[in-house]
Amino acid sequence: MSRLQAENLYKVFGRRPDVAVGRLEGGADREELRADGTTAAVIDASFTVEPGQTFVVMGLSGSGKSTLLRMLNGLLDPTAGRVLFDGQDLTALSPRELRTVRSRKISMVFQHFALFPHRSVLENAAYGLAVQGVPRAERDRRAAEALALVGLAGWEESWPDELSGGMQQRVGLARALATDADLLLMDESFSALDPLIRRDMQDQLIQLQKTLKKTIVFITHDLNEAMRLGDRIAVMRDGRIVQLGTAEDILVTPANDYVASFTQDVDRSRVLTAGAIMADPETAYGTGAGAPDCPADVLAAAPAAVRPDAPIIELFTPCSTSEAPVAVTDEAGTLVGVVPRSRLLAVLGEPMTPATDSNPAPAPAPAPTSAVTPAQATTKAVARA
Incomplete structure (x- = not known):
């Protein structure tokens, strides 16, 4: 059970606040209410x-x-x-x-x-x-x-x-x-x-x-x-x-x-983590000639192995010294993903666009279930930053 839940919270100051909530639910905005002497401070806030x-x-x-x-x-x-x-x-x-x-x-x-x-x-x-x-x-x-x-x-x-x-x-x-x-x-x-x-x-x-x-x-x-x-x-x-x-x-x-x-x-290098931007090894290497045959080969070729919660600032040196992707491993040392140099540079160098139906923003590859979640990764990474 969640410790705290906010369910469809509204706070309206001024005349006839209940009527104002109904208007907001019907699509009215803050400015329309303000013209009538009513201030909508919080509108339909929900979270856990x-x-x-x-x-x-x-x-x-x-x-x-x-x-x-x-x-x-x-x-x-x-x-x-x-x-x-x-x-x-x-x-x-x-x-x-x-x-x-x-x-x-x-x-x-x-x-x-x-x-x-x-x-x-x-x-x-x-x-x-x-x-x-x-x-x-x-x-x-x-x-x-x-x-x-x-x-x-x-x-x-x-x-x-x-x-x-x-x-x-x-x-x-x-x-x-x-x-x-x-x-x-x-x-x-x-x-x-x-x-x-x-x-x-x-x-x-x-x-x-x-x-x-x-x-x-x-x-x-x-x-x-x-x-x-x-x-x-x-x-x-x-x-x-x-x-x-x-x-x-x-x-x-x-x-x-x-x-x-x-x-x-925002300094992305200290906020984003390896787990948030990593790719599947097959996506990074492909499946053609020259692709590693197994996770052990990926680990052997990698210039470094990091945990999913490592801030991407820790990937700069290994990515600058090798063409091979950095390996991302879990607590047991199992390969869970890789970070190619091109992916690291793309995340750092290109401003992200807002996600819309017609223009979806690129999303990081999902971490396998054995990896640290993005929320956990962020907390651990920034604590060390």
């Missing part, structure tokens, strides 16, 4: 988030991503649709029941730290536990453990104004982790930080996920951040989800010109 997955919602300001996030934990009531958390319909709960779920099962990390200046670092990290009524000794212990996880051991008795911006955000993350919530909602949590600290916080989150395997919904306006962190990504525009998929899906087969415009400046 699996346990342990980092799900990123990406879009520009005004796209509806933060409004969507606030519907996921009941801070905003949907105009239509529902949110299921571990099978429980959050939109059907009473205010008291919803507060209990929010205090025990869902934590939120904000963009602007939201620390109490008159409380110590330890007290800030323990705040969620205090709300739950956890005894002082236990909450101090759990808060100290959470601070250690985010690299702030030894700072427990400091005050927030003694910390840098990055350290303050770590306290906010520790506060969310201390409650041991099943779901973390992170709203532009790193966007107020300078680039170096922001990347450091991304590294921190990636490493924590390897150990804690939390279910995370992460909001950002930065596609590079989305691709670095997300197992799956939803791209929003004007209140709607316009594409939903892995980083490779969005980079290689953008749904439309809007999505394609975001991918132009």
